[in-house]
Amino acid sequence: MSIYDIDVKLEDGTQYSLERYQGQGMLIVNTASKCGFTPQFEGLEALYKKYKDGGFVVLGFPSNQFKQEVATAEEAAANCRLTYGVTFPMHEVIKVNGKDAHPLFDFVTSHSKGILGKSVKWNFTKFLVNREGEVVARFGSTDKPSSFEEDIQKVLA
Template structure:
């Protein structure tokens, strides 16, 4: 199995395959709009705008597993757009841990262990995926996206 075998849904329910991102560098993030790390949307959007022409994509996946998300994916995405100017793709609200975790997050956590094991400990865990669909690195909630811009640049060269 590869990341490209996984289907996801946008905030409006449109389903698509991650296969469309073959050849691109991805930063996949579990997000929440009522979290102390929510200002990271500014960094995420800045990186997306700066490198999207170089085949870099940020993918946001709201999760309410930590009880810090609004009730609908559409409302979450709208708040991100209005407050932080987010233009990168936002998706349906998903579970990131447990038996009901979305297949994408099961895959990501199986490929890159966190500090205290596989599970995602909090919102804004970030997974950097290379052009071949390999999980290169996992970043914790406290890691500001701009702090690992150099690692993104290396993959884009």
């Protein structure tokens, strides 16, 4: 199984396959609207705008597993768009850990170990995927988007 075999749903419920991004670099982020790291949306948007024409996309996945998300995907997306100017794709509210974790997060966590092993420790854990669909880096909540810009450049080179 590859990352391109996984289906996801946008904030409005539209389902699509990650095959859409085959050949591109991806940054997959579990987000939350009421988290102390929520201002990272600004840095994520800056990276998206800077590198999207070079084949890079940021994918936001709201999660309420840490009790810091608003009720619906639409509300979460509206909040980050209005407050932080986010234009990258935002998705449905999902689970990132446990038996009900979304298949995408099962995939990215099983292909990268974090401080708690496979589990996502907190909101704004970020997974960098290269153009071949391989998870090449994992960044924690405290890692600001600007701190791994060089890693994104390597993926896009």
